[in-house]
Amino acid sequence: MSANTFPAHIEPFKWAEQGFTWSGTLPLSRFARIARETVGSVEHQPVQINCKLSMDAYLRLVWLDADIEAKAPMTCQRCLEVVEIDLVSNVHLALVEDESLIERLDEDADFVVLGESESSSKGSFDEPAIVDLLTLLEDELLLLMPLSPKHHACEHKHRPTEQDIVEEKRDNPFDVLASLKGKLNS
Ligand SMILES: [Zn+2]
Numbered sequence: 001m002s003a004n005t006f007p008a009h010i011e012p013f014k015w016a017e018q019g020f021t022w023s024g025t026l027p028l029s030r031f032a033r034i035a036r037e038t039v040g041s042v043e044h045q046p047v048q049i050n051c052k053l054s055m056d057a058y059l060r061l062v063w064l065d066a067d068i069e070a071k072a073p074m075t076c077q078r079c080l081e082v083v084e085i086d087l088v089s090n091v092h093l094a095l096v097e098d099e100s101l102i103e104r105l106d107e108d109a110d111f112v113v114l115g116e117s118e119s120s121s122k123g124s125f126d127e128p129a130i131v132d133l134l135t136l137l138e139d140e141l142l143l144l145m146p147l148s149p150k151h152h153a154c155e156h157k158h159r160p161t162e163q164d165i166v167e168e169k170r171d172n173p174f175d176v177l178a179s180l181k182g183k184l185n186s
Pocket of ligand 1 (some may be wrong): 076077078079080081083150151153154155
């Protein structure tokens, strides 16, 4: 295993004690759920990752800190050309073994209870908790994926999609009412 191989699975408590850090890039294609939403080949689309684990002995939990940066090519819902969506995430996530420990965290702290999501399994007496680091980081990036990706300003000819039209109606409920009224009167 090369020194820079991204670890698929980590044991958060053990690795935090060992001062685990990882810096490098992975192809966006490794993030299957994100890749599914993109257009074109993402084999060579880099995802930059800097991450580390640290032990919080007082709170009895592990902090995962990660800076992630990627660009996801998606289809602009306005002009239907490719738009590169910036995915930049600064993760500060508490990995806790037991829900009862959440109370000790600040109200606005992000946390994952090990074993309660697909990205982790809970430890038991003789088995350590395991985290699928890639899935965990992908969960964070997925939160940044826009439902309706668009250029800030489309360079290409405006071709309204059905979604645009629905949104315009939603934006101007009175215009719609006014036009209905006009029709009734005519
Ligand atoms: Zn566009």
